[in-house]
Every structure is written in structure tokens, then in C-alpha cells.
Amino acid sequence: MAVPLMQAVRVGSYVVKQHLKGHKRYPLVLMLEPLLRCNLACSGCGKIDYPAEILNQRLSVQDCLDADAECGAPVVAVAGGEPLLHKEMPQIVRGLIARKRYVYLCTNGLLLEKKIDDYQPSPFFSWDIHLDGDKAMHDASVCQQGVYDRAVAAIKLVKSKGFRVSINCTLFDNADPYRVAAFFDTVMDLGVDGIMTAPGYAYERAPDQEHFLNRQKTKKLFREIFRLGKGHKWRFTQSPLFLNFLAGNEKYHCTPWGKPLRTVFGWQRPCYLLGEGYAPTFSALMNDTAWDQYGTGNYEKCANCMVHSGYEATAVNDAIERPWHIAQVALMGPKVDGPMAPEIDLSHQRPAKFDYNEQVVELMKKLPQDMVKKRTTLRRVKKVVS
DSSP states (O other): OOSOHHHHHHHHHHHHHHHHTTOSSOOSEEEEOSOOOOSOOOTTOOSSOSOHHHHTOOOOHHHHHHHHHHHOOSEEEEOSSOGGGSTTHHHHHHHHHHTTOEEEEEEOSTTHHHHGGGOOOOTTEEEEEEOOSSHHHHHHHHTSTTHHHHHHHHHHHHHHTTOEEEEEEEEOTTOOHHHHHHHHHHHHHTTOSEEEEEEOOOOTTOSOOSOOOOHHHHHHHHHHHHHHTTTSOOOBSSOHHHHHHHTTOOOOOOOGGGSOEEETTEEEEEOSSOEEEEESSHHHHHHHSOGGGOSTTTBGGGTTOOOHHHHHHHHHHHHHHOHHHHHHHHHHOSOOSSOOOOOOOOTTOBOOOOOHHHHHHHHHHTSOHHHHHHHHHHHHHHHHHO
């Protein structure tokens, strides 16, 4: 079982309580982004395309604990950027674990050997290492040779020290299902506790815009991967119904509030993937966001999204409403043949709004002005000297 039994019970109890209380919108996972800076520049990532003044911002330990208190989700995924670049990350993790949150610390693994002794194994803690396929696939994805080998070494290291570890595998339209299936076999042999996988989201600022999957290609790819995986006992950290959705068997709509994101600028609207403004508090995010304007069928930027940050919560809700269905899919695996579920109608979606430059200007206004002036002065001095 990829998710420990106690975690499954606690999270399941939380979800049932939300339904019994009649809560239509509630968080399942807090996505916590204490910084945006990274030590890689992946071709499919749109997270690091900001001025240095923004990349240098950090959430404090107290900021992170306050975000947890506001949100109250049972699971916290700490992402970035590269979280291990944050000097106070060990204190952040310890603070969340002390509150009995299930913490997944997402990392590319490059700093893990150096930082490993700052962390201790816990039933509430798991490493989540970025690995987008075999050596050639992953190194191409992160645009740097040798990263795959270091990530595999990091997996072996954390397993040797008694930690739980999963991998985060993002797939693009050049993915070959046979190679992906072989890769999943490899990580299982490494002792990885679980696989989290999804198609890449088409970040508008990502350097490589040619290799994002559309929904039809995503479904065909995952059907073939799951067909090849029959009997291989792969362990996934995701709901069986979400995997069934990836294979084209569920007509799900997005649940963007299921995995709310807290960044250095506040609570990102509307979701982890799509930044179109920020709310000052979690309550404002939940109550003041025009949720009906987003999601596949509603907004052009969401048209091809099938990522877990939007649809995992939908799958969890479906499991509560149709427990017999999740039991069947968990037992039999995702369906890999026959008709697919009807696709969502895109004819009424509103056009995409591209206002990244305006957003950056507004974000820069939120920074301490003495720091911005200092950076501007330094740039001018360097220009004069050169």
C-alpha cells in the first residue's frame, strides 16, 4: 500500500467529516511554496520566471505555520522552487509534524546528501523526489546531465536511513509508454514507497511549449502505460479513481480549492498551477474567488489540464459518493480498453487572459522598497562599470 494505513484512515475521516458537515468546498492538501528559487531550470517549468527580487523572497517558519493553521488540511506538500534551498526548512517540517500533518517534502534531490542529517524519519514525513522517467528522459526534462543519477542516489540514501520516499513523475507528449512502464518497474525495485504521476501542465511561461500533452493524448498514453503495468504491482500515492481519470474513464471536473497554494505573495488564485492574482487570507481565497470562471470547459488556460492538483480532490469526493466504484477500480485497476468517458465541452470557455507582466509589476510593489531600490542601484553600478 503506497499510503500508510494510519494516514489513509486519518485523511479519510477528515474527508467524511467535511461531507457530514455539508462543506461544499474544503482543502485536502495544503500546497506550501516557501520560495520560488530553484537550482534547476527545467524546460517545462513556469515557476522560476521571475525577477531576482521575487526569487529571493522566503516565507518564514511562522508564515508557514500560520498558513497551516488557516487552511487546516491534513496533508501538506512543501514545494517550490527547491525547498532545500530554504535555510529554515528543517524547522518548518518539524513544526508541521508536531501538528500531526502528513508532510511531503518535494525536492529534485541535488542537495539531499548535504541536508539529510537535518531531518529525522517520522510516520508523518515523506520525501517526494522529482524523477521524470529513466536517465535520458529525466536529464532531458531538467535540462542538465547527471541529475537522474544524483536523484537515484538520493532515493537510496533516504531509504537507507529509514525514511519513506515517493517520486513525482511528470510526463510530456514525447513519453514512450514502454519506457515509462520499464521506469516504474525500476523505481519499484529501488524500494520507492509510491509513485505520483500526471501530465505536465502547460505553463504559459515555460521555455518548452511544444511538448505538453492535450487531454486526448494524455488518456491514450496512460491507458497504454496501465495496460503494460497489469500484474506489476506498482504502488501509487494517488487515488485509484484519479488514475482511472487519467486513463479516460471518468468525466471529472476540476476541484481547484482541494489543493490551495500559499506562496510568498499570499494565497494564489485559483490554484497551484494557474496564478491569476492572490488572496490575503485563506478565507478570502475560498469565499471571494470566482471559482466558476475556472476549470476545463470554463477557461482556455484550463482546457488540457488533467493534473492531480486539480482532479485528485474530485476523485476523493467521488470515492465518498460511490465507495463501490473505488473498490472496483482499486481491485481491477484502471480500465484500458473500450469507450472513454465523454469529453468536457470547450465551446463556451472564456478566452485566456495573458497578464503576466502586469502581475509581476504588482508583485514587485509588494516587496520592501528599500530592497528593490538596492537591487536597482546595484544593477546600475554594474552597468556603468561594464
